[in-house]
Amino acid sequence: MAVISAVGIESEAEVPFGALHLLLHRYPDRVVALPGPQATALRGAFGLADTGMRDRFLIGAASLTLLADIAGERPVLYVVDDAQWLDQASSDALLFAARRLSDDPITMLFAFRDEGDRSPVPGLEGVRLAALSPAAANQLLNVRTPGLTTPVQKRVLAEADGNPLAIIELGSEIRSGRPVPGDQAGPLRVAGRVQDVFRPQLAALPPATRLLMAVAAAAENAGLNVILRAAARAGADASDLGPAEQARFISVSGDEVRFRHPPPY
Known part of the structure; x- marks a missing residue:
């Protein structure tokens, strides 16, 4: 199956239809070929036509038609990562389409970072990914960063708290000999800790x-x-x-x- 992906961008969370454009802008010929009102609505959303008015229903319907048209050639997996940063207009259009997929060979996957204050998306099946078990976390660390001493392994696993990305990045960082942030009085959020790992690596580049x-x-x-x-x-x-x-x-x-x-x- 074809995989078509987009990533929610925090700085564009207030830009209407920015994420929808990121997902579908590569298909201008298919946009033009949509039924007249849908084509006009979607072209207006993308700034390609001056429609004067943005009809949310038509834009959602156009998104559904376009997604299904692309899948007419072969099955498609649409992936939207960091969906918590989708602009509201794109989120409405994509979720409108996702709730109406029927016999089309399409799977849509929205990945949200769990910040603890977001409710499940109504009308869509959801799966909350739990932290890795201690055994699975230890296995991942041994596969990606073999040869660490037992005390170092325990430190990385404690800091990562079952988060696979943190296990991989913190293990790699401590293996390189660079200090891993962790001297703060209290525990850091994993996302912030991993970003702290990247900063000295970026600073070391020319x-x-x-x-x-x-x-x-x-x-x-x-x-x-x-x-x-x-x-x-x-x-x-x-x-x-x-x-x-x-x-x-x-x-x-x-x-x-x-x-x-x-x-x-």
């Missing part, structure tokens, strides 16, 4: 590499050629990608630059 990564984050989905042309104006070039790739912050495949984790913007 300035031109950090600049190029900033351009790539700002120009997400623009393609490598566009990113390099923009970075060249600030004095960076393709060779500056090397340190970021070696540190596993990014990977480059063809004309695509992918971040190991979505940029925090």
